[in-house]
């Protein structure tokens with residue numbers, strides 16, 4: 005029997021400190037040692053069955069110590085993806101018929117498993133596989149993923165409660181069906197939470213899913229799948245395929261039964277996937293929903309009234325946490341000459357020099373390595389380019405070393421030309437470009453901030469002068485989907501700062517909010533007339 009219920013009141017998972025002497029620190033250390041001491045078989049999961057993909061095998065390594073192999077996985081073949089699509093289609097009928105509460109209970113149970121017995125595993129896998137410090141793993145793999153699961157269950161209920169008006173003799177209802185087809189979720193390396201949210205949000209709304217995480221996030225994705233199974237997710241609802249993804253775009257994205265694409269990753273990849281769907285537009289049963297959150301060139305603009313200590317902290321944390329590999333990371337800053345020349349330059353350089361990257365198992369390190377050899381080479385190439393460029397000075401950093409891990413020094417570049425690539429291109433590494441402007445040019449600099457880059461993801465203004473805040477607020481209305489005042493532009497929290505940007509940064513469907521979940525339902529409007537008319541003539545006919 006249906007009942008009007010409400011899921012438990014959601015709350016943000018408290019962030020643990022892992023400070024010296026705490027039990028949580030020792031427990032995580034033990035799990036890190038176990039996880040690092042095993043060579044994991046990183047299988048696909050299709051229709052509930054785990055097996056290695058049929059294509060070329062590859063190793064998953066620790067980015068900060070790339071000779072250490074964490075596990076072996078393999079490229080999904082076209083046949084593997086076709087099997088995953090079949091499994092998603094086979095499971096769709098029963099899952100769509102499962103009540104919302106039953107579906108939500110699976111994900112709420114997964115949240116509590118992650119908060120409790122699985123916490124060390126998901127954090128440890130994220131630290132080892134994606135080279136995150138304990139703090140960065142905790143806010144991502146544990147807290148943000150738990151928050152996505154808890155709050156989505158709550159937001160989904162809000163959608164169900166959204167019902168049309170009825171009039172005497174007529175009952176109007178909205179029935180929230182899943183999409184008319186399966187969803188493909190393709191996820192990035194940098195957030196275990198995002199990788200977990202992209203398949204589970206559509207599944208909560210009754211869709212079945214083909215999920216392709218990225219090879220460098222495979223270890224944490226493997227355990228995310230195990231948590232979902234432990235929470236009672238039926239076989240075939242989420243089907244995990246492994247590898248780089250060409251077979252996924254060739255087979256899953258071109259299948260006539262594709263209902264939607266839930267993507268997070270780079271702008272280039274998203275455009276390519278959208279084009280693939282566009283090229284097959286005439287073949288789909290229904291128009292696929294496309295949600296994609298992509299790259300950023302996130303800014304901090306400071307007014308001469310800014311508090312320098314708060315500004316330096318925000319720049320250093322915003323640019324160098326997780327080695328600058330957050331889509332929200334500060335990668336360009338516009339700073340007034342008066343502050344720059346009265347100590348800000350030295351303070352920024354000094355604090356940046358104290359940032360230590362190394363093995364994340366050493367908890368005294370601030371961060372680890374960049375994700376892989378490709379990212380490393382891209383940053384190295386940039387440093388080589390700017391070395392001969394008279395318009396760019398290296399204030400601090402610029403060094404790289406890949407002998408053990410893919411290490412790139414926290415780097416501050418100072419550029420005199422605000423049109424230079426360092427103010428426009430997303431490098432996705434620990435590289436902050438600074439442009440120093442004359443104090444009187446604040447209005448002009450706001451125009452620059454808006455126009456220098458094609459992205460519009462996150463950004464921040466630092467000022468104590470209220471009119472300067474107000475001016476930035478207005479002028480930068482479309483420059484960031486997440487705008488911060490006197491705070492770093494990273495670290496959004498589910499339910500507090502719904503996340504996403506527009507322009508080249510994505511479709512801005514705000515992950516972890518009601519706006520995102522709405523994209524995964526296809527409502528049916530039902531009108532029931534209790535006593536229907538029995539005469540076709542209208543009164544005006546006499």
Ligand SMILES: NC(=O)c1ccc[n+]([C@@H]2O[C@H](COP(=O)([O-])OP(=O)(O)OC[C@H]3O[C@@H](n4cnc5c(N)ncnc54)[C@H](O)[C@@H]3O)[C@@H](O)[C@H]2O)c1
Nearest residue numbers: 191192193217218248249253269270273297298299300331
């Ligand atoms: N806006 C956001 O919310 C947000 C959040 C996190 C990351 N990001 C962005 O993600 C990027 C970093 O992540 P990344 O390096 O993993 O991105 P990426 O574009 O390299 O990869 C993303 C996913 O696409 C897959 N992929 C690549 N080519 C494919 C193909 N031909 N067919 C199918 N799948 C394919 C990858 O294997 C991976 O799973 C950055 O640009 C960052 O800004 C954005």
Ligand SMILES: N[C@@H](CCC=O)C(=O)O
Nearest residue numbers: 194330331332494495496
């Ligand atoms: N919630 C994260 C999202 C980062 C994406 O890569 C942040 O706001 O920093």
